[in-house]
Amino acid sequence: MLSGILRSDKAIEVNISIMRAFVQMRQFLLQNREIIFSIEELRQRLNQLEQSGEETLAAINDLSEDNRMEFDDIYIALAEMANRKNDSAKRNPIGFIKNTEQ
DSSP states (O other): OHHHHHOOHHHHHHHHHHHHHHHHHHHHHHHTHHHHHHHHHHHHHHHHHHHHHHHHHHHHHHHHHHHHHHHHHHHHHHHHHHHHHHHHTTSOOSSSOOOSOO
């Protein structure tokens, strides 16, 4: 196109060199098609791994939050049991034994 507009020897040389560059690029792509396909396949696998990694982290966070809530419930129950044990010392014993502390 450049040589058609300018009609000079330099423009023709530049146009020829541009066309040769495009031909070389096409030949390179055709020769290395397998490499390009393998690179694309690796990109797809990487995206899949990133997505599965994010899903795994989300699942771990959910589990840790659930575990934290369950541990909180257990600690509260243990604290209540400890308080009840202290209160039971003031009660009269069950059975035929009489409380001598009164």
